[in-house]
Amino acid sequence: MNPDLPQDHPRNIIPELCRLYYSNGWMPGSGGSLSIKYGEEIYITPSGVQKERIQPEDLFVQTVEGEDISGPPSKKALRKSQCSPVFLNIYRLKKPGAVFHLHSKSSVMATLLAEDNTVHLSNLQMIKGIRKWSTGENHKFTDDVSIPIIDNTHREDELVDGMTKAMDNYPDTCAVLVRGHGIYAWGQTWEQTKLVCESYDYLFDIMLQLRTAGVREIRHT
Structure with a gap:
């Protein structure tokens, strides 16, 4: 942590996360990358580094x-995140306060x-932790929540077109899945x-365990 910066500054929050x-x-x-908007600045993790060792100045x-x-x-010779074009596209289209990419x-x-x-x-009760992006309201646990999946690409920046189409087709979503790759998710703040x-x-995880048990649909009674 950098004690010269506010505790909630991205340079302190991102390494902790x-x-x-x-x-x-x-x-x-x-794998993975995190970004947080702070004022008019977007703070993004570097590419190709062990994330548990990231420091505030990285x-x-x-x-x-x-x-x-x-x-x-410059002595650290770090490279800009390959996720940067995807992150910035989401910031421009959805105006979130943070975008995370996890594996x-x-x-x-x-x-x-x-x-x-x-x-x-x-x-499922934890559906209440998900917001409808178009309205800002949290889902009810009985809502049918749909998360779009796009195909993976060889380069991260090649995901931009697929991500854009998915966000257009699913205006309520605050996440897009990439097949065999991971998830991009966003919120109004890093906490969200x-x-x-x-x-x-x-x-x-619940869905996968239910599939293993042979249950394919959860019915509300």
């Missing part, structure tokens, strides 16, 4: 239009078991984004 998500198994190896800072504001010390096992498995290009959830990611991971 990276350590948490590494310990959760959501950012294994050098972050790249850009405008929402992709202009570089600052970066890590949790449950999100990957959910994309591989889905029978179409959507994961459907209903009648954290809640969305944790809620979805729990819900996907």
Whole structure:
């Protein structure tokens, strides 16, 4: 933590979340990336690094239009996140306060078991942790929640077109899944984004365990 910055500054929050998500198994190896908007600046983790070792000075800072504001010390030779174009596209289209990209096992498995290009959830209490992006209201647990899935690409920036179409087709969603890859999720604040990611991971895990038990649909009585 950098004591010279506010406790809630992205340079303090992002390394803390990276350590948490590494310990959760959501950012294994050098996978995944986090970003937080602070004023007019977007703070983004670097690419190809072990996320549990990220320090406050390691972050790249850009405008929402992709202009570089600052970066890590040159002696560290860090590279800008490959997720940056995807993040910035979401910031421009959805105006969130944070966007996270995670490689949790449950999100990957959910994309591989889905029978179409959507994961459907209903009648689970943690659905109440998910917001309808178009209205800002939280879902009821009885709502039918649909999370779009797009196909993976060889390069992260090639996901932009698929992400844009998914967000257009699912205006209520605050997350898009990438088949065999992971999840992109956003919220009005980093706290909301954290809640969305944790809620979805729990819900996907429940869905997968039910599939293992041979249950394909949860009915409300």
